[in-house]
Amino acid sequence: MSSGSQGVVKAEVRLKWDPSPWDRPPHHLDIIATTYSADAPYGRPVYVVHFDSRSPDGTINMSRHSQTGQGLGYVEAMTLELDRLASSFARVVVGVAIHQNSGPKTFGDLSNAGVLVVEGYRELLKDDFAQLAGFTATTVAEFIRDTSGAWEFHECIRGFDSDPVLFTAEMGSIPQP
Numbered sequence: 027m028s029s030g031s032q033g034v035v036k037a038e039v040r041l042k043w044d045p046s047p048w049d050r051p052p053h054h055l056d057i058i059a060t061t062y063s064a065d066a067p068y069g070r071p072v073y074v075v076h077f078d079s080r081s082p083d084g085t086i087n088m089s090r091h092s093q094t095g096q097g098l099g100y101v102e103a104m105t106l107e108l109d110r111l112a113s114s115f116a117r118v119v120v121g122v123a124i125h126q127n128s129g130p131k132t133f134g135d136l137s138n139a140g141v142l143v144v145e146g147y148r149e150l151l152k153d154d155f156a157q158l159a160g161f162t163a164t165t166v167a168e169f170i171r172d173t174s175g176a177w178e179f180h181e182c183i184r185g186f187d188s189d190p191v192l193f194t195a196e197m198g199s200i201p202q203p
Contacts, residue, residue, distance in 0.1 A: 032109075032176055033108075033172065033174075033176025033177040033178055034108055034145050034150075034169060034176075034177045034178065034179050035107075035108060035109040035145070035177070036105065036106065036107050036108065036109065036145065036146075037105075037106045037108065037143060037144065037145050037150065037167075037169070037179070038089075038103055038104065038105050038106070038143070038144050038145075039057050039059075039103065039104045039106070039120050039141065039142075039143050039166065039167065040100035040102065040103045040141065040142040040143075040144070041055060041057050041100060041101070041102040041103070041122060041139075041140075041141055041142075042099055042100045042101055042102075042138065042139065042140050042141075042142075043055055043101075043136050043137070043138060043139040043140075044136070044137040044138040044139075051128030051129070052128070053124065053131060053135070053136055054124070054125040054127070055102070055122055055123065055124050055125070055136075055139070056076050056077050056102070056122065056123050056125065056190060057076070057077075057088070057102055057103075057104040057120065057121075057122055058074065058075070058076045058120070058121050058122070058123055058190065058193065058194060058197070059074070059075040059076075059081075059086050059104060059106065059118055059119070059120045059121075060073075060074050060075075060118070060119050060121075060194060060197055060198050061073055061074075061075075061081070061086070061111070061115050061117070061118050062115065062116060062117040062118070062119070062198055063114055063115060063116065064113070064114055064115065064116040064171075065114075067116045067117040067170075068117075068198060068199065068200050069198075070195075071194065071195075071198060072115070074194045075087065075088070075104070076088070076190070076194075077102075083110070083111075083112070084107075085106070085107040085108070085110045085111050086104065086105070086106050086107070086118070087104070087105055088102070088103070088104050088105075089103045089104070089105050100140075100142060104120070106118060106120070106169065108169055108177040109177070113175070115171065116170065116171045117168065117169065117170050117171070117198070118168070118169040119165055119167070119168050119169075119182065119197050119198045120143075120165070120166055120167040120168075120169075121163060121164055121165040121166060121186075121193065121197045122141060122155075122163065122164055122166060123162065123163040123189070123190035123193045124136075124162050124163065124190075125189075125190060126162065126189050126190075130162070131162065132158075132159060132160050132161055132162055133155040133158040133159055133160075133161055133162075133164070133185075134158075134159030134160060136155070139154065139155050140152065140153060140154045140155065141153050141155070141166050143166065143167050143179070145179075150167070150179050150181075151166065151167060151179075151181050153166065153183055157183070157185075158183070158185045160185070160187075161185030161186060161187055162186065162187055162188060162189070162193075163185070163186040163187075163188055163189075163190065163193040163197070164183060164184060164185050164186060165182045165183070165184045165186075165197050166181075166182060166183060167179060167180070167181065167182055168180040168181075168182040184201060
């Protein structure tokens with residue numbers, strides 16, 4: 027799926043979740059993006075972008091970050107300026123991971139969680155993680171550069187049972203049947 031002949035130019039990934047109950051440790055989720063080279067689109071990521079980093083060229087960055095969720099809509103956002111990425115990049119995968127520093131948590135432990143991927147005012151993906159209740163991380167979107175150089179969007183909801191560090195190494199792998 028793309029947004030026309032020029033493909034997806036600039037996308038934003040937004041994340042929401044309600045705070046944990048007052049007597050429980052906070053839920054902390056993160057949007058994570060991994061980039062892959064044209065030489066190895068399913069190999070190791072060239073770089074990883076998350077809450078305390080941005081891409082070296084500034085094309086992928088966090089514009090909002092929350093450590094607790096607010097229950098007030100989308101509280102975390104990552105912007106991907108795909109049209110500015112160097113031609114050496116062929117693929118970008120975006121995912122969401124739950125921090126596990128206060129004990130095991132899965133998407134089933136969260137309330138009112140969701141992800142929204144937009145290009146301008148056009149909604150590319152909206153998901154509430156309901157099918158991921160037993161997982162601790164998920165990919166949500168994949169952007170692939172086609173032969174013309176345009177970026178195509180692909181929905182990529184795939185659950186993982188790993189912590190955020192391990193997830194960054196796994197999230198770009200080829201799905202196994």
